[in-house]
Amino acid sequence: xxxxxxxxxxxxxxxxxxxxxxxxxxxxxxxxxxxxxxxxxxxxxxxxxxxxxxxxxxxxxxxxxxxxxxxxxxxxxxxxxxxxxxxxxxxxxxxxxxxxxxxxxxxxxxxxxxxxxxxxxxxxxxxxxxxxxxxxxxxxxxxxxxxxxxxxxxxxxxxxxxxxxxxxxxxxxxxxxxx
Amino acid sequence: xxxxxxxxxxxxxxxxxxxxxxxxxxxxxxxxxxxxxxxxxxxxxxxxxxxxxxxxxxxxxxxxxxxxxxxxxxxxxxxxxxxxxxxxxxxxxxxxxxxxxxxxxxxxxxxxxxxxxxxxxxxxxxxxxxxxxxxxxxxxxxxxxxxxxxxxxxxxxxxxxxxxxxxxxxxxxxxxxxxxxxxxxxxxxx
Numbered sequence: 001x002x003x004x005x006x007x008x009x010x011x012x013x014x015x016x017x018x019x020x021x022x023x024x025x026x027x028x029x030x031x032x033x034x035x036x037x038x039x040x041x042x043x044x045x046x047x048x049x050x051x052x053x054x055x056x057x058x059x060x061x062x063x064x065x066x067x068x069x070x071x072x073x074x075x076x077x078x079x080x081x082x083x084x085x086x087x088x089x090x091x092x093x094x095x096x097x098x099x100x101x102x103x104x105x106x107x108x109x110x111x112x113x114x115x116x117x118x119x120x121x122x123x124x125x126x127x128x129x130x131x132x133x134x135x136x137x138x139x140x141x142x143x144x145x146x147x148x149x150x151x152x153x154x155x156x157x158x159x160x161x162x163x164x165x166x167x168x169x170x171x172x173x174x175x176x177x178x179x
Numbered sequence: 180x181x182x183x184x185x186x187x188x189x190x191x192x193x194x195x196x197x198x199x200x201x202x203x204x205x206x207x208x209x210x211x212x213x214x215x216x217x218x219x220x221x222x223x224x225x226x227x228x229x230x231x232x233x234x235x236x237x238x239x240x241x242x243x244x245x246x247x248x249x250x251x252x253x254x255x256x257x258x259x260x261x262x263x264x265x266x267x268x269x270x271x272x273x274x275x276x277x278x279x280x281x282x283x284x285x286x287x288x289x290x291x292x293x294x295x296x297x298x299x300x301x302x303x304x305x306x307x308x309x310x311x312x313x314x315x316x317x318x319x320x321x322x323x324x325x326x327x328x329x330x331x332x333x334x335x336x337x338x339x340x341x342x343x344x345x346x347x348x349x350x351x352x353x354x355x356x357x358x359x360x361x362x363x364x365x366x367x368x369x
Binding site for chain 2: 012013014015016021022044047048049050051052053054055056057058059062063066067071074078081082084085086088089090092093096103104106107108109110111112113114115116117118119120121122123124125127128130131132136137138140141142143144145146147148149154155156158159161162163164165166167168169170171
């Protein structure tokens with residue numbers, strides 16, 4: 001139990017930049033070092049983590065924790081992976097406001113905001129590259145962009161519409177193949 | 180106090196339920212919710228929180244939830260928001276691990292994902308463009324008459340963008356640091 005907690009604590013502490021950066025470290029602890037799960041199951045875990053809502057880190061921590069030690073294990077792993085972030089961000093928040101109005105910090109943030117916009121732009125492009133390309137997916141991407149950009153409907157509704165269109169087309173295509 | 184804690188919890192719970200595909204996918208929904216409730220004083224501040232969340236260890240979703248929770252209601256707020264964003268994942272995965280191991284190959288699940296996957300980058304792109312309009316062209320909340328051609332931010336944008344194209348494996352933290360240095364040079368030194 002403690003091993004699970006501390007492994008995920010270390011995973012949370014040493015990965016910068018979110019879920020995907022965590023995958024190699026999770027592999028190291030869960031497959032190589034402690035053999036909690038096998039290679040094939042690890043691939044399944046990532047597939048499940050990607051196909052369920054929520055942060056990939058939490059999803060894989062919960063799954064691996066459960067497989068090793070049941071519900072207790074999943075709680076230990078999830079708390080472990082979350083705790084470093086929680087402590088670090090609370091610390092930063094406590095001190096940030098003291099620096100926030102400093103002239104030089106303001107200059108730095110003027111640059112940083114531009115940098116973050118570039119990061120998000122690149123993320124959009126990178127994520128789109130991984131999507132299977134056909135007329136429907138282009139249409140859905142354009143639909144998502146315009147609905148969100150002009151604030152036509154809430155983002156959750158946009159995502160739900162995507163899901164519904166996906167199910168309908170997928171199940172219909174499946175049926176056609178069977179026929 | 181209880182009211183704001185409850186609101187933080189369910190808002191981040193809701194964000195946790197509807198985020199597919201990792202941290203960046205969460206940014207549009209967070210922007211929408213946080214702006215709606217006025218949880219940050221400006222979009223600029225939200226972008227700063229996103230920058231810090233990208234440059235500190237741990238899952239992005241947890242970092243940004245902690246930030247906004249702390250900003251609104253101190254340490255308790257940070258814990259409640261984080262708990263909220265984590266809980267949906269926790270229950271869904273527990274359910275799958277227990278009962279539904281073939282989840283990822285189920286035809287309805289793959290169908291839903293096939294539809295959601297292309298929508299997500301479209302929505303992220305809209306946020307990217309809104310952030311670029313604000314941070315590069317200093318556009319205030321869709322009042323395009325305030326469009327400013329500020330050479331310094333445009334130059335910073337071009338430098339960071341080209342850098343990110345050529346240095347593809349660059350970790351976000353380096354790009355954030357380089358942008359900070361460029362900000363200091365262009366606004367403080369020059």
